[in-house]
Amino acid sequence: MNKELEHSFVEELEKNQNIVHKVCRIYTNNQEAHNDLFQEITIQLWKAYPKFRGDSKFSTWMYRVGLNTAITLYRKRKRSIKTETFDAFQYKIKSEPYDDTEEEQLKLLYKAVHQLNDIEKALVFLYLEDKSYKEISETIGISEVNARVKMNRVKTKLRTILNP
Structure with a gap:
């Protein structure tokens, strides 16, 4: 992925990260699960971002990816969940503390x-x-x-x- 696309993704995610926090709040019961789901949604957003065509607002697309990720993960909660590391981008995203x-x-x-x-x-x-x-x-x-x-x-x- 080129630097311009990476920059625009990080910028949009920082601007709209409260959407992800809200999805996490609805589908989790504790901070650790919240953090895990936040990371997984962010990974799925990153993977899907090159295919984002802009047919809808970024926030609407973000809701859809976030909700689908949360629903998919928690329907499979009885099975082991494999997650990918996100260390490469974690340092680039300024995370705001979530007021609980x-x-x-x-x-x-x-x-x-x-x-x-x-x-x-x-x-x-x-x-x-x-x-x-x-x-x-x-x-x-x-x-x-x-x-x-x-x-x-x-x-x-x-x-x-x-x-x-």
């Missing part, structure tokens, strides 16, 4: 979200990111109508979990 101190209500929401299945988690995540149903459907790969129906079901499920 949330208010009690946010902790309860995350606890409830962890009880959802992978697709439901992705729906809630994108919904909380203020993505339109059109963007949600494109990111997850379902119809817009299906995204709306699934989101309404997830809201009902979350209400049941939060208010037993």
Whole structure:
């Protein structure tokens, strides 16, 4: 990969790394797992970046790669996960510390979200990111109508979990 492409990737990743942190927060329960998933998503983004055509915004593409990576890894969680080292680029990416101190209500929401299945988690995540149903459907790969129906079901499920 040429230096210009590498530079643009690092720049975009630094600008949008909170997206990856948020995906990690939804799919992990501790800092070590968060760091591992962050690294794996970054590797997958790096591998896929040469094929990024710019048909969508970088952040939308990043959501899709991040969510797909998280879902794939955690569906295979019972098997051993092989990861690649990322030492060559780690020093080039300025990592911002992730603030893990949330208010009690946010902790309860995350606890409830962890009880959802992978697709439901992705729906809630994108919904909380203020993505339109059109963007949600494109990111997850379902119809817009299906995204709306699934989101309404997830809201009902979350209400049941939060208010037993």
